[in-house]
Amino acid sequence: MLISVESLPLIQAPLLQSEDWLIHGFGLKDTPVERYLETLGSPKAVIPKTKQTHGSHVHLLKKVNGPWSTVHGPLQGDAFLTDQPGIVCHVRTADCVPLLLADCKNHVIGAVHAGWRGTAQKVVVAAIEKMREKWKTEPADLKAALGPAIGGHCYEVGADVAGAFEKAGLHPGEWMEEIWNDRWYLDLAFANFHLLQAAGVPKEKIYVSLACTACDLEKFASYRKEGKGTGRQESFIMIR
């Protein structure tokens, strides 16, 4: 749902709003995460530099001594997890699905970037497996929120994408609708919703924003619609 924090618009998931141990949001286009955190009263939050690669590599974020940039270069990956307060898990998107995770029992959080490549590589499942391995997270204790992404009706893909999904066991049919010979509509949010449920996250603990980035260019940047020079949405979650 769209809210306004000191007149700065931000999308939040009601099921995460009720968790007072964390702050989160799906930003609108061209608004840096720093600005949201300042407005939300956390100007000193640590915001690691990252480089997304459309893969399934998961990073565990820890506090560092000294400025992040001198201790680490950008972290290459598409899923970022932490159990430490004050350190921000964040992703940038412009059509891909931004996904926020919260283990409400062990107080562990994560942010995941899932485009078609990441979805076919099941990056969200890799993130949940890492949470399970490191913190014994039970998927039943997880809440997940999927932010604005390109809608199924706006995202036409070809046989290469359909083939990658089929290979991953995400058989076309439920989140892919064939429109004509070897052309498909792909619903990335639906595919990730399915992956979350298959991993054991209860359906009622998954929020899906129905906003389509390609349909609402006032609020969102869309790579499909606007091409290479488009901006980004920044989404974030942090333990207070």
Ligand SMILES: [Zn+2]
């Ligand atoms: Zn659309």
